[in-house]
Amino acid sequence: MLIDLKGKSALVTGSTRGIGAAVATGLARAGARVAVNGRTRESVGEAVAQLSVRAPGAAFMAAPGDVSTDEGTRQILEALPRTDILINNLGVFGARPALDISDAEWREYFEVNVLSAVRMIRAYLPGMKERSWGRILNVASDSALVIPAEMIHYGMSKTALLAVSRGFAKEAAGTGVTVNSVIVGPTHTGGVEDLIHDLVGTELPWGEAQREFMRTYRPQSLIQRLIEPEEVAHMAVYLSSPLASATTGGAIRVDGGYVDSVLP
Template sequence: MLIDLTGKSALVTGSTNGIGAAIAAGLARAGARVAVNGRTRESVGEAVAQLSVRAPGAAFMAAPGDISTEEGARQVLQALPRTDILVNNLGVFGARTALEIDDDEWRRYFEVNVLAAIRMIRSYLPGMEERGWGRILNIASDSALVIPAEMIHYGVSKTGLLAVSRGFAKDAAGTGVTVNSVIAGPTHTGGVEDLIHELVGTELPWDEAQREFMRSYRPQSLIQRLIEPDEIANMIVYLSSPLASATTGGAIRVDGGYVDSILP
């Protein structure tokens, strides 16, 4: 398949590293002009420089701002008043015993993992509908369907994001705009490395720690390894393209077979 996003603009939230950076690079390689987002101007500037090396000749721009706040979202909108593709990738996660999660932490997970995505959709969807074309993609997680005992607040927030995607897809019905969730499985990022060492110990070498994590905490995985960020990005690039015009309101899995279901 030839995926050509030339002439399209894209915003990837939380794209200074990890999955977000891989998505930004993938969209840029396909020809899109990609806005890179992070909390600070410095972190975004560094990320743009690194991404320009990963995707030579691609077009990147900086769109700093903490979109979990209204003021941060306004900063992003000032930098990028319109976009054709919105990828809501920003998210937080971490292990915590269920009864130790207090109200403030529950609110934080909702603000970052759910409300920030709603805020950006609300900002960009009307323009997409007016122009008759757009792609909105919300990065969900296997944890939305298989709630982890060690981080139920994260799982609950990602379950909410699935509902957000389905609901806004209905709002965009018949407009040429598609809205989908992508259910990412356990993925190899710096944050996940930290989580794995927290759960299985820091004394094990990385390869052994990863295998122990998959055996003990994610034994359902059919690929029996962490997913690489580029593997998530490949699906996002396809769903962002005209080729995916009939896919909307869905929860598309890139989970390595982790979720034991024939349906999302």
């Protein structure tokens, strides 16, 4: 498939590293002008420099700001008043025994993983509807469907994000704007490496630690390995393109077969 995003602008939240950085790179290679987002100007500036090396000649811009706050959102909107493609990728996760999760942690996970996406959709969807074209993609997780015993607050937030995606898809019905979720399986990022070492121990070499994590905590995976961020980016770029014009309101899986269900 030839995916051409020339002339399109894109914003990827939480894109200084991991899945967000891979998605930003993929969109830029397809021709989009991509706004890179992180909490600080320094981290975003470093990421833009690194991504420009990965995708020579691609168009990146800096859009720093904490999307989990009103002030951070204002900063982003000043840098990027409109966008054609919005990828809500920002998220937090971590292991915690269920009965030890405090009220503050429950609120934090909902604020960052759910309300930040709502806030950005509310800011950019009206303009997309006016222009009769737009793509909104919320990065969810297999944890939305298979709630992990070690981080049910994270699973709760990603389940809520699926509902947000479906609801806003209905708000955008008939306008040329699509809204979808991507259900991402266990993915190889720096944060996941830290999580795995927390769960299986730091004394194991990385290769063995990864295998032990998959055997013990994610045995349902059909690929029996971590997903690479670029594999998620391939799906995100497709869903952001004109080729995906008939796909909306969906929860599309890039989970390595982890979720034992034919739907979604």
